[in-house]
Amino acid sequence: MYSVTHVWQGWIDLAGRGRRSFYDWRDGMSPIGRLCLMFAAAAGIGLCSRVAIPLPFTPVPLSLQTFGVAAAAVTMGRGWGGASVATYAACIALGAPWTVSGLGGLAVFAGPTAGYLLGFVLEGAALNLFAANPARCRWFPMWGAIFVCDAVFVLTPGTLWLWGWLESAGQPVTLMDAAAKGFFPFIFADIVKSGLTAAIVGWLGRQGH
Numbered sequence: 001m002y003s004v005t006h007v008w009q010g011w012i013d014l015a016g017r018g019r020r021s022f023y024d025w026r027d028g029m030s031p032i033g034r035l036c037l038m039f040a041a042a043a044g045i046g047l048c049s050r051v052a053i054p055l056p057f058t059p060v061p062l063s064l065q066t067f068g069v070a071a072a073a074v075t076m077g078r079g080w081g082g083a084s085v086a087t088y089a090a091c092i093a094l095g096a097p098w099t100v101s102g103l104g105g106l107a108v109f110a111g112p113t114a115g116y117l118l119g120f121v122l123e124g125a126a127l128n129l130f131a132a133n134p135a136r137c138r139w140f141p142m143w144g145a146i147f148v149c150d151a152v153f154v155l156t157p158g159t160l161w162l163w164g165w166l167e168s169a170g171q172p173v174t175l176m177d178a179a180a181k182g183f184f185p186f187i188f189a190d191i192v193k194s195g196l197t198a199a200i201v202g203w204l205g206r207q208g209h
Helices: 002-018 022-027 031-049 065-075 080-093 106-110 114-131 139-168 175-182 184-204
Strands: none
Touching: 022 065, 031 065, 031 080, 065 080, 065 114, 065 139, 065 184, 080 106, 080 114, 106 114, 114 139, 139 175, 139 184, 175 184
């Protein structure tokens, strides 16, 4: 009887561990575990970047890259989210083919999408700071924060860089023309991706039954 009770209690404990949310599991990891999770998040952004749809009127494709950046920034924990995005950018600089073009190396940061890559680091830091306050992690505030950060820290510097890149490539355009290629086409998709990321933030915080 004692052994049966012991086994039963073991199953209860296992079920209890299964009810932990992702954030409980994350916060219980060792520093080495957190580092591994950070690199996994950076690789996840890289995988998201490869899910891309080329657009015929712009050198900037539609991709899941911003989704991966926002998801890592708001789920990895204070400091770790921004570090995950910075690690992603560093891996690209070192040659990892984690861009929408499948290229890596420092030359990527001189291409037409370099402004977006640099903006991802800013967005990662800003969203990580925002998500550090649990009161802000409800769906609507999180959705709004992700969308605003996408627009301010990614689409805006990305468009300005694209404008300058086109000028230097001998394709003079106005700022509005650059925005038509690098800003406006991505607004609706960013609204959807921001809402999806905010929903995932809440889902990861749920505990099983």
